[in-house]
Amino acid sequence: MLDIDAIISMPFDENTYIVRQSGATDCLVVDPGLEPDKILDFLTEHRLTPIAILNTHGHSDHIAGNAALKKTYPAAPLIIGRGDAEKLTDPQKNLSAAFGVALISPPADQLVDEGAVLDLAGIQLEVRDAPGHSSGHVVFVIHDAKVVLGGDVLFAGSIGRTDFFDGDFGALRDAIHDKLFTLPGEFVVYPGHGPETTIAEEIADNPFVGKPAGYKG
Numbered sequence: 001m002l003d004i005d006a007i008i009s010m011p012f013d014e015n016t017y018i019v020r021q022s023g024a025t026d027c028l029v030v031d032p033g034l035e036p037d038k039i040l041d042f043l044t045e046h047r048l049t050p051i052a053i054l055n056t057h058g059h060s061d062h063i064a065g066n067a068a069l070k071k072t073y074p075a076a077p078l079i080i081g082r083g084d085a086e087k088l089t090d091p092q093k094n095l096s097a098a099f100g101v102a103l104i105s106p107p108a109d110q111l112v113d114e115g116a117v118l119d120l121a122g123i124q125l126e127v128r129d130a131p132g133h134s135s136g137h138v139v140f141v142i143h144d145a146k147v148v149l150g151g152d153v154l155f156a157g158s159i160g161r162t163d164f165f166d167g168d169f170g171a172l173r174d175a176i177h178d179k180l181f182t183l184p185g186e187f188v189v190y191p192g193h194g195p196e197t198t199i200a201e202e203i204a205d206n207p208f209v210g211k212p213a214g215y216k217g
Helices: 036-045 066-072 082-089 169-180 199-205
Strands: 002-009 014-021 026-030 049-055 078-081 110-112 117-120 123-129 138-142 147-151 188-191
Touching: 002 036, 014 036, 014 123, 014 188, 026 036, 036 066, 049 066, 049 117, 078 082, 082 110, 123 169, 169 199
Parallel strands: 026 049, 049 078, 078 110, 147 188
Antiparallel strands: 002 014, 014 026, 117 123, 123 138, 138 147
């Protein structure tokens, strides 16, 4: 059984997830956001040690806490999909420059591709490419727990934005249909913003990619 805690960073209500086996002290930190002190305080309070830092994609609100996490836990590898690795150190591509900030993350320690399987902190995660919101976006599927760490792909009743420089609605729709909607309906999606949802709920009700939008399954 997994414990998954969300730490919400302002100003974009971005979800950072702390994922661990119930009762364990080793954990994963997924998408450290713009308020890293909140994340570090949570880890200290609960006496947790990050075994790895995972980024679903390279947009600034999901990588802003990487530097603070790596400084405090230098042994924890920073892991991101190969296609978004360049965003970590490019303020234009990670979108921070558009907000007047030149945000730079440490470079990745490990790049992952479609089909990779990670064994971290006693948790097995399958990597699936899910472009469209960001060209190198990945999701992490934990089959044993029926969990998807989904970043900005599929939200409760919505989807990730596709109006950024490398966004593509068609690619996002196809990724959701092919990589997420093919999972059993009881799988829970933990998105980068907003509350969790299930695959079944989004197939039935999502107005952008579900049955209301013509999805046949």
